[in-house]
Amino acid sequence: MTSNAIDRLIAGLNRLPGIGAKSARRIALEMLTWDTEEVTALAKMMVEVKTAVRRCSVCFNLTESDPCPICSDPRRDRSLLMVVDYVADLLAIEQTSTNRGVYHVLDGRISPLDGIGPEDLHIQELLERLKQNEIKEVVLANGPTVEGDATAQYLGQCLEPLNIKVTQIARGLPVGSDLTLADQVTLARALEGRRELL
Amino acid sequence: MTSNAIDRLIAGLNRLPGIGAKSARRIALEMLTWDTEEVTALAKMMVEVKTAVRRCSVCFNLTESDPCPICSDPRRDRSLLMVVDYVADLLAIEQTSTNRGVYHVLDGRISPLDGIGPEDLHIQELLERLKQNEIKEVVLANGPTVEGDATAQYLGQCLEPLNIKVTQIARGLPVGSDLTLADQVTLARALEGRRELL
Numbered sequence: 434m435t436s437n438a439i440d441r442l443i444a445g446l447n448r449l450p451g452i453g454a455k456s457a458r459r460i461a462l463e464m465l466t467w468d469t470e471e472v473t474a475l476a477k478m479m480v481e482v483k484t485a486v487r488r489c490s491v492c493f494n495l496t497e498s499d500p501c502p503i504c505s506d507p508r509r510d511r512s513l514l515m516v517v518d519y520v521a522d523l524l525a526i527e528q529t530s531t532n533r534g535v536y537h538v539l540d541g542r543i544s545p546l547d548g549i550g551p552e553d554l555h556i557q558e559l560l561e562r563l564k565q566n567e568i569k570e571v572v573l574a575n576g577p578t579v580e581g582d583a584t585a586q587y588l589g590q591c592l593e594p595l596n597i598k599v600t601q602i603a604r605g606l607p608v609g610s611d612l613t614l615a616d617q618v619t620l621a622r623a624l625e626g627r628r629e630l631l
Numbered sequence: 632m633t634s635n636a637i638d639r640l641i642a643g644l645n646r647l648p649g650i651g652a653k654s655a656r657r658i659a660l661e662m663l664t665w666d667t668e669e670v671t672a673l674a675k676m677m678v679e680v681k682t683a684v685r686r687c688s689v690c691f692n693l694t695e696s697d698p699c700p701i702c703s704d705p706r707r708d709r710s711l712l713m714v715v716d717y718v719a720d721l722l723a724i725e726q727t728s729t730n731r732g733v734y735h736v737l738d739g740r741i742s743p744l745d746g747i748g749p750e751d752l753h754i755q756e757l758l759e760r761l762k763q764n765e766i767k768e769v770v771l772a773n774g775p776t777v778e779g780d781a782t783a784q785y786l787g788q789c790l791e792p793l794n795i796k797v798t799q800i801a802r803g804l805p806v807g808s809d810l811t812l813a814d815q816v817t818l819a820r821a822l823e824g825r826r827e828l829l
Contacts, residue, residue: 436695438683442676450661451654461680462719463648465693469681476674478640482659483667485636495663497634521660 439465491562493538493555495520503527503535510534512569516559516588518542518576526574534572537562542580543587551587559588563595573601637663689760691736691753693718701725701733708732710767714757714786716740716774724772732770735760740778741785749785757786761793768796775802 439461446457464472488494489501496502503509513534517523523536539554562568573588575581585601592599605623606615615623637659644655662670686692687699694700701707711732715721721734737752760766771786773779783799790797803821804813813821 436680436684436693436700438676438680438695439693442680445673445676448673449658451657456649458719458722459649460647462693462717462722464677465680465684467681469678472677472681475643475646476677478636478643479662479670479674480667482634482636482640482663483665483670486634486663495634495637495660497636501634519660521656524656524660 492536493520493540493558494523494536511567513572514562514568514570515572515574517574518581518584522574522576532572534570539575539584542576542578543584544580554584556588556591560591563592563597568597570598570600573599575601577604690734691718691738691756692721692734706731709765711770712760712766712768713770713772715772716779716782720772720774730770732768737773737782740774740776741782742778752782754786754789758789761790761795766795768798771797771799773799 442461442464443454443457446452446460447454449457452460485497486495487497487499489496489499489504491500491504494501494503498505510533513532514537515526515532515534516537516539517526518539518541520538520540523538526532526536537555537559539556539559541549541554543549543551543554563571571588571592573585575585575588589599603626604619605626606612606619612620640659640662641652641655644650644658645652647655650658683695684693685695685697687694687697687702689698689702692699692701696703708731711730712735713724713730713732714735714737715724716737716739718736718738721736724730724734735753735757737754737757739747739752741747741749741752761769769786769790771783773783773786787797801824802817803824804810804817810818
């Protein structure tokens, strides 16, 4: 609009997920107030991440070393394997520090409408890992969507003949929310998944 | 968490305006799915903008050439000057294509609580421009906040002795919204600024 360089940067930032035209403009103008060194540092980080980071050959987590820090951490319980749809899910769970086991990233969800079938996910590699007899429990932590549920269901069928304990993380009321605000499906799943207290 | 390079990038992105921890994580993971060339191109744009872009010596717009494309556009009405708080405001107005005049960017708003006084803004430069007798109308387009109004009021006092027509863009109901949703002050200003239709 006033400078090609700014316009190009705004268009570039606009391609990032969750960044609309107005956010892109705001970020571009903010960057202009930064020191050149700061902007250069951020630009460098972006390029570095592309060259430094690859997939863990065991669990498909993003990592700089193979196997990834989680897979090679001796304090991790190797008999407990949590299956997640995406690396973002793994990171979210890691932030809660509640999984003492290891992971397997499927890198997608079964979605016939988008043409994504089981063969597009790292399911074969999961079954190979389970053959090693080290794993005692598989926790399915697929997303609470139709696609996530379909993926979990498919995995359940695959795992049934293996005689391994398979669990799924609970669907229910999000903590801190209100019962009256919950949608019908969530409320129904919360009732279905009720636990004995006494 | 799993890779220092990703963690650093997330922390870097987190410093951008409007990008929280979760957005930063999402953007970083998305970048990893991009081609290296795409990420490098965006990184390059960021650095280029810092070296290519400076302030227009006339209106303080951001520009690659001095004076800026608006100030040097012969089709612009040089007798009509619109005063804005920030470059972002100028860009927003330019997108509407409703200002056929030129601009003056103050680069801030008077805000005693933040220690920002009139001397911190480009007000002296504005008064110098007005001395050249070319400008017939000054349109105050300061933001509709306490600080924006304080800035407009101060400018009004400065401009009074100069015998130039001074106008202010209207405060009123945003188009497409609902009367019942408007806050009291906006509604009061809308009534105050009512116009004769017949």
